[in-house]
Amino acid sequence: MDFSKIDPWILACSAVTVIVTIIMGFRSAKSSKSASDFFVAGRAVSVGWNASAISGEYLSAASFMGIAGMVMLSGYDALWYPVCYACGYLFLLLFIAGPLRRFGAYTIPDFAEGRYDSPIFRKIAVCFVLFIGFFYTMPQMKGAGTTLAYIFPGLPYWVGVALVGAVITLNVALGGMKGITLVQAVQYWIKMFAISVPVFVLLSVYGGYGKNLSLNHSASPPAIVQSVDPGTIVRKALPEKAPKDEAWVAPFGPLTTKAAKAAGLTASEAKPYSLLYTFSLIVALVCGTAGLPHILVRFYTNPDGVAAKKTTMWVMILIGVFYVFPPIFGVLGRNFLPELYAATGSKGPDKVVLELPTLIREKYGIMGSILSGITCAGAFAAFMSTFSGLLVSMTGALAHDVYGRMLRPAATPEERMKMFKWCAVLVGGVSVLLGSLVEPLEINFMVGQAFAIAAASYFPLLFMSVWWRGMTMKGAATGMLSGGLCALVSATIVNASTLALDKGPMGKLFAGFNGINDFWKVHPLLRILCEQPAIWTVPLAIGLMIVVSKATRHTVPADVRMKMLVLHAPEALGLKQEYIQEQQGPAH
């Protein structure tokens, strides 16, 4: 490792972010004492704090680094990611946020058990917290490895992954959710600052968003409504590997046509496949947002349903504003850092956000380093906050559900707190292990897969349980398991086949899966349906839920009307207290 290549500014900014995060974690560890503090922050977090915290947790390495990298690599098609990440929240708001909050339970497994009076269903629901969680942590770990490899040139990718994983695991084990709420909220603002300020500086140096975009010519000279003078911008020549302008700037470009192209189809033959890919991606991201376990748990930290709705509104604004910026990095990166197209892994387009600000060093000297330091700090905030959130919800599932409910229901609060810490260490360790495998995969693509799994499992469960009285436990479980597992298996197959193509060590490890790639060439449609499974897994899950529930109609919970009232009646009517008294049971 060559220490002389380390930029002191970049190192300093990143170090400050990490240290502030740790200190805040430790400080709040002192104030979080009870088990309830650990799990849902005492249920009294103000709208502003909670909205910032949800946004902070949501804006992951995929949002911060991955989108920019993907827009640079694939152009227009990648824009669906930021848009659906932000707008998927609308679905959550419209159909799920209010009712779920009124029902009042710590976690999704709590909801699953409460709605169907079934402890077995809780166990099934817990599995998906872990499945989705691990799929979501892999890209965060790649973000960590990429960023550290950028700050310390020559540092192996896996060292970065292990280092960041260890720091956050320690933080979570000591602080729990209460610490996290504060940390997440602050980290949202760090990320917002870190993505917007460099964009403003870069745009003022290199010309506007539209101007930079206009350098990419469309296929046929189009009608110009309002012309811009691209005169002053001189972009660098694109390398061989970069997609051509026409394909990049227009819909149905390299991202969505990859499978069809590999099968040797012509452009016009490939177009319907691209449309299918796009629709499936939209379904995955929009429904997936509404079913992310680590986001949903935050709705329980609101004092009431009205606050939950207001929070969602603010979250949509906070993340919507954020998501305008990363694609700008992608556009600028294409024009001014085309050499990244040639590299792969942690040195490829996924690091465009970190690298781009250093370009203005030539003109403004140290400013470039400071700006790059700021984006590095943002990247740290991104993967640290999302990983902490995931760690809390996965650890919560293990400690609260598996240990506290299944293995040892008689455990004392002290034992549970101790277990929470051990579970955090376990989950953190597995995440680091998985994270070090995925260097060749794109950050944003991996996050999309986690969404696809959530879309096919939790979304149908929540949506149908809230709005349809006829659901039975068997129906819900069958639908959720089939949809979720189909999505999980599809994602795993696609990842294995992609890793097999890698030229590095991962390629050797996964070489056995190379045969799948030959299969994809012959069956592009199957490849798309595996790469973006939501378009068939979501209807499959919902369909199975309806069919099986109808077949097992006699097992509809007897007090379903009361449950539906609690889910839907305004809280002012005070039905929840009444319901809990009647239940006389589960001590939440």
Place this chain on the structure above:
Amino acid sequence: MSPIPPKESDFIHSEEFLHALMKRQLKLSISCAAAFLVVLLGLPLLNYLAPEMMATRVGGFTLSWLVLGVLFFPYVWIIARIFITRSMALETDEVRHAAEGNKRKS
């Protein structure tokens, strides 16, 4: 757990109230979702069917890029805003409705 007998004396526990409540909420949610989905799913279709039009340049952006990368966000905020205002009004109305119903029944 024993099934809870429906309290016929109480309006808010009646089938009638729950049915009306869920129907009104679902109607609001579905109409907002429709406004959202028309644009979200319509855009890829427009890209597919009218590529020339969507490639029109507006201030350097292609029309399609401008809609998706910039204008879509405020559109969704407007829908969310409308939904929240309406659903809060709906809740207040339901509480009033329930109180009236209880009086009528008793």
